[in-house]
Amino acid sequence: MAMDMAAFGRFSRTFQKGEIIFSEFELNDTFYLIQAGRVQLVKLVGELERTLDILYPSEMFGEMAILEQSPRSATAIALDEVTVLEFNSQNFEILLLGNPQIALKLLKMFCKRIYDSKRRFMILTLPDPQAKIADVFLMLDETQPDIDKTSERREFKTTVEGVAHWAGMSVNEVRDVLGHFVNQRRVEIYPDRITVKNINDFSRFVSSRRNNSRGV
Numbered sequence: 001m002a003m004d005m006a007a008f009g010r011f012s013r014t015f016q017k018g019e020i021i022f023s024e025f026e027l028n029d030t031f032y033l034i035q036a037g038r039v040q041l042v043k044l045v046g047e048l049e050r051t052l053d054i055l056y057p058s059e060m061f062g063e064m065a066i067l068e069q070s071p072r073s074a075t076a077i078a079l080d081e082v083t084v085l086e087f088n089s090q091n092f093e094i095l096l097l098g099n100p101q102i103a104l105k106l107l108k109m110f111c112k113r114i115y116d117s118k119r120r121f122m123i124l125t126l127p128d129p130q131a132k133i134a135d136v137f138l139m140l141d142e143t144q145p146d147i148d149k150t151s152e153r154r155e156f157k158t159t160v161e162g163v164a165h166w167a168g169m170s171v172n173e174v175r176d177v178l179g180h181f182v183n184q185r186r187v188e189i190y191p192d193r194i195t196v197k198n199i200n201d202f203s204r205f206v207s208s209r210r211n212n213s214r215g216v
Helices: 006-011 089-098 100-124 129-143 160-167 171-183 199-213
Strands: 012-015 020-022 031-036 039-045 048-055 075-078 082-087 154-156 187-190 193-196
Touching: 006 012, 006 082, 039 100, 048 100, 082 089, 089 100, 100 129, 100 160, 129 154, 129 160, 129 171, 129 199, 160 171, 171 187
Parallel strands: none
Antiparallel strands: 012 082, 020 075, 031 082, 039 048, 039 075, 154 193, 187 193
């Protein structure tokens, strides 16, 4: 999302490479818009630390502090020297009242970010790699525009790297699992897309694994 934020330069702040911007479970009411650099979001899942996302300029993070006034659900780390615009509940009102067009764009971004974070958490908490990757395709089926849904076959404009990002796994791990799915004739892999032959099969598979993990 491209926005002209020049008028809000007084809210600018810089974090050095490796610096923790905020920590998981921390309480505060600040969120950020990235102007330069990359930010890594990591979360503890059981005893393991998982990368949830790597964010780039024009992306936002930490917005749940404003929306839900809840503890941080992840830790944010500067991967480079990062420049952000820092907003809290007080100066956020200035942003909204001063530019309704920006306010509308931010509200749309809030909605998408809430969905993305909750959906990614559902994927990460599945019990095994195959279920995680299958659920990534279900998520893409829910969100990717212009998908032909006239049959059970789906073509997704994604790559092995894209699937690895959502699943919180390494590219090599994802490549191994997808190779297993190819051998089972459940998916086909192309340079610019991945085809799932029966999306309903993946839906049943993920539902079964999720229910088993809950002891249902």
